[in-house]
Amino acid sequence: MIRIKCPICGLRNETEFTYGADATVKRPEMGEQEQQPWVDYVFNRDNPRGWHKEYWHHVQGCRQWVVLERNTLTHEIGECKLAREVEQ
Amino acid sequence: MTKYSALSVFRHALSGNKNWGRAWRDPEPKSSYDVVIVGGGGHGLATAYYLAKEHGITNVAVVEQGWLGGGNTGRNTTIVRSNYMMPGNTMFYERSMQLWENLSQDLNYNVMISQRGQYNLCHSPGQMDAARRRGNIMRANGIDAELFDREEVKRRLPYLDYSENARFPIHGAIYQSRAGTARHDAVAWGYARGADQRGVDILQQREVTGYLWDGGKIVGVQTNRGDIRAQKVALCVAGHSGHLAHMAGLRLPVETHSLQAYVTEPYKPLVDTVISFGAAHFYISQSDKGGLVLGGDLDMYNSYAQRGGLPIVEHTLASAKALMPCVSRLKLLRHWAGVMDMSMDGSPFITKTPVDGLYLNGGWCYGGFKATPASGWCFAHTIAKDEPHEDNAEFTLDRFNRGYQIDEKGMGPQPNAH
Ligand SMILES: Cc1cc2nc3c(=O)[nH]c(=O)nc-3n(C[C@H](O)[C@H](O)[C@H](O)COP(=O)(O)OP(=O)(O)OC[C@H]3O[C@@H](n4cnc5c(N)ncnc54)[C@H](O)[C@@H]3O)c2cc1C
Ligand SMILES: [Zn+2]
Numbered sequence: 001m002i003r004i005k006c007p008i009c010g011l012r013n014e015t016e017f018t019y020g021a022d023a024t025v026k027r028p029e030m031g032e033q034e035q036q037p038w039v040d041y042v043f044n045r046d047n048p049r050g051w052h053k054e055y056w057h058h059v060q061g062c063r064q065w066v067v068l069e070r071n072t073l074t075h076e077i078g079e080c081k082l083a084r085e086v087e088q
Numbered sequence: 089m090t091k092y093s094a095l096s097v098f099r100h101a102l103s104g105n106k107n108w109g110r111a112w113r114d115p116e117p118k119s120s121y122d123v124v125i126v127g128g129g130g131h132g133l134a135t136a137y138y139l140a141k142e143h144g145i146t147n148v149a150v151v152e153q154g155w156l157g158g159g160n161t162g163r164n165t166t167i168v169r170s171n172y173m174m175p176g177n178t179m180f181y182e183r184s185m186q187l188w189e190n191l192s193q194d195l196n197y198n199v200m201i202s203q204r205g206q207y208n209l210c211h212s213p214g215q216m217d218a219a220r221r222r223g224n225i226m227r228a229n230g231i232d233a234e235l236f237d238r239e240e241v242k243r244r245l246p247y248l249d250y251s252e253n254a255r256f257p258i259h260g261a262i263y264q265s266r267a268g269t270a271r272h273d274a275v276a277w278g279y280a281r282g283a284d285q286r287g288v289d290i291l292q293q294r295e296v297t298g299y300l301w302d303g304g305k306i307v308g309v310q311t312n313r314g315d316i317r318a319q320k321v322a323l324c325v326a327g328h329s330g331h332l333a334h335m336a337g338l339r340l341p342v343e344t345h346s347l348q349a350y351v352t353e354p355y356k357p358l359v360d361t362v363i364s365f366g367a368a369h370f371y372i373s374q375s376d377k378g379g380l381v382l383g384g385d386l387d388m389y390n391s392y393a394q395r396g397g398l399p400i401v402e403h404t405l406a407s408a409k410a411l412m413p414c415v416s417r418l419k420l421l422r423h424w425a426g427v428m429d430m431s432m433d434g435s436p437f438i439t440k441t442p443v444d445g446l447y448l449n450g451g452w453c454y455g456g457f458k459a460t461p462a463s464g465w466c467f468a469h470t471i472a473k474d475e476p477h478e479d480n481a482e483f484t485l486d487r488f489n490r491g492y493q494i495d496e497k498g499m500g501p502q503p504n505a506h
Contacts, residue, residue: 001397001399015399019389022390035489036489039488039489040339042432042488042501043341043432043488043501044339044488045341046330046334046339047330047331047334047340047343047344047390048330049328049330049344049392052390054390072344072392073392074393075391075393
């Protein structure tokens, strides 16, 4: 069981959260004309074997989106911040 | 090398089974090969086998970091079927089914293919419509499919929950009678033996850690036990695809997720087929040893850990109980996980890559065991001829640039949803 330290609710079980997605992916500027930045944004991923920044939704708690750092190889948990406070 | 036969079993029994030769060699690597295949799972070994058998390319090595079939090939729930409806998938999986049907004879190795049939249950009128559409597409392509109503499913599978209390009432099912299961280890071992007999070097306990470059072209691999040169390098590393692509400067439309499987204590014969629940991600079959083999959802978050979390164990067992209340007192003996190469549309890649000299086989999600024969066959064709066969022509990386995703379930670019 992964335990996530929600900045609002404190330490909670993973079952209260829903996994969102890779939080390092950035949407291109809306005026972006090239195709590749959009393909990269929608489809391509770094998929690291190691530390990963990811969105989780505390859906059965405060209902905030958080950005969690988690190691995909060891499942070690790092920092957890409110998504709206993480610089985009 | 001995040909396996009833007579050889008898002869070796007389000498106490002490004189069986080893099934494949453990050679020292040559300094260079025509093709180096990274990954000694079913797909890598099948690719080597068909390179040698179909294309006469025998100067080939398969480089495996652990032992043969220690990845997803030896960790899966062994369901084999060809009930795909998207153009690009349908005939590829049917080619695989046809190769399965003759695989034991072709390899002279018993892969224990058991065509016990597979049911996909439907729990709403909408699901029945979708099943009818899928079945029609299959039949239009010459693949067997049958649609059963509730009464017929009840007659055939009397042990499911048909009561008033069933959380997800069973409306019917789509059935493929040629589907079934196969022995996963035997598939790896059979292909390994067949490839080795044709001259392929199988190099175990050797991890690929990087590539050899000549300008912008890949000309071999670095391993933890020395460099090996190759004209072509072919990746068959399943959940590690992103990692090995990254070393070549590529980003893939793939995320790595872990998927678990479960086996109960042995039980008297009960489930003589394969049953997929349609209301949650859950399926069940029974092994020859009697254990019920259960599969469920991904753990949902990216993982390379090759072990699963307990919440999904609970979720899977709840699904089992919702479908088949009679299993509620069985104990689980074992559970384990494999790391899946989940692609953005749920479909695979068998293709050249933008990097010269590098070929990719991956993106199998949790459906790649059934694909093993056709995957090796088509990948060998692609490597040998430098162009795809028509059955893998759609499994390119640039389908995402062109808007030609092959999304069987219409889930969108959310890898954990496929
Ligand atoms: C729990 C579970 C249930 C499944 N159920 C089914 C099912 O019922 N039906 C179905 O069709 N499919 C199923 N699958 C999917 C199926 O198992 C896989 O898609 C398929 O086996 C992949 O085969 P492969 O040869 O590509 O990968 P693998 O067998 O994983 O082989 C890849 C190999 O590459 C090696 N490797 C990785 N990195 C390196 C490196 N750097 N250097 C050298 N070697 C390396 C690994 O050690 C591994 O042996 C399931 C998977 C799991 C985990
Ligand atoms: Zn919270």
